Amino acid sequence: MFALTCIALANAAALRDAGEVVDGSPVLVVVTPGIAASAYGRWIAAIESRGMDAWVFEADPASRSDEVAAALAGAARSLAADRGTVRVAAHGWGGVYALMAGVDAERLALVGVPLGPQAVAGPLSGQRWPWETGLIGVMPPAKAPSGTLDAYRAWVSEFPLYDPPSAPTLLVASNMDVVAPPEVVRLPSAGWPQRTWERTGFLSLDSVDLSHADLLSDPGLARRVAKFLEEGE
């Protein structure tokens, strides 16, 4: 599904033009290191269906956590220089990298993105993710950059510093998302200048409370992300 269009980056991270649209407003889709880009298919389709141009950022599997953030900042600058101000769509820990990178975005959609440490750390899984698949949901895996899986584990109790974005930001959380439950999304963002807070699930008349993985695969949420990013055009 990816077109051949690429922007060369100084390091081995990849920034690729995805989908069919080539001349819409650029949207930087941050793929969480450790998750396959294919997991973002619905988001890309929804973004492009609104005439925006989705670009996928994937970190170099050899990168350390701080290098991922630096590469993402570089990718955003390159894309902006080539195509104009970017918008950002990120899920889970990919959103943490977007915040660490301080991407100068026109709008951001952060779905299931933790913004602070967990209220209660609890026992962590010894498997790939800090929590077992039964809690986090199934996401197609990719080779993880060295140190990033350890970083996800560390962020449960110690969170990296970042500056709250000044651009309009959509924050979506689910009560049943163990990675970014509402208490680590709504409360830390209370002072953000332009945030739109939405809780998915029963309290928003949805039929189910979504898991962390569900937040990425849910079609309705993909459309919501695209709609938010399109606003302001």
Added chain:
Amino acid sequence: MLVPLLPLLPLLLAGCSREAPAAPSHCAAAERHDVLTADGAALALHRHPADGPPVLIVHGISSNHHSWDLSADRSLGVWLAAEGYDAWLLDLRGHGDSTRDARGHAQRSGWSVDDYGQQDIPAAVAHVLQVTGAEQLAYVGHSMGGMVGAIYAATVPTAARDLSALVAVGSPMDFTDPDPVIGAALQLAALSGPLLPVVQSPMGADIHAAVKGNPLPVDSMLYNDIADADVRATMYRRIVSPLSGGEMKQFGQLREGGNFRSADGQTDYLEALSGVEIPLLVIAGRADNIAPVDRVLPYYQVAGSPEKSFVLAGRATGFSADYGHMDLTIGDHAAEEIYPIIRDWITR
């Protein structure tokens, strides 16, 4: 239990006066004590006596003491008594066995949530301390019962002297960024509160209990870990109590968001908790859709208590289930996982 019941308001309004259900058999050994408040309301206290320190246990909105005492195996009162604690379960005015005043007249309306914290709790605390001869007691409140505990702790001067511990279970204090369902319920409360002296929630609950095999969306709001349909039906039949117009009006004032406040709007009870130094335990349920974790956590964060603890009852934090609102008090794993935490805190 306010929020899930409000969408059923038209159904509930079809009801008329209704007496409290008879006490279940497991309560036969409990003592009943009748208490008068300073402003003349009559309260019922249900005691599961033991020789140990006293514990006052308080229910939430549209509930009664059975929300902590549904059956012998789903009863914090029975459980604590077996552990040696002198457990006292309160029916706040207008709820459960506190529906009639000393002259036998119905207590149906004319009060706010503030009155629970500033009239009912002081009267109940004084009675328990007088009967037991103890110098202090521990307070355990579920949902609005924990909010009432905050009112008492933050605004009644004798609370610091009389409480050895404050335990708030599934008690929201932060209503900012209202969610659509909560916002709609609070809007309905704001409209209904000033007009209706009382909402007969039990009538709707009875009807819901009759369709126990066919859960409604309201069930997802209330529990996540009560497998037995008969237990769920019993919960609806036994626990749900009328809503008073005054408490609905006070909650309705939160429809635009903000922290839980007094009926006159002058006291921010969450902010007031910063001056409370009573040892505090706050428990939240991962799957609680009445009091989501992010609305409960500020209770713990803001409290000035030098000694405080926060427990998140969910699978990711090592519990058997993701606890819903009623799971915290009478769920399938409450006796095994929640009650010991409460005991350990009040014993610490």
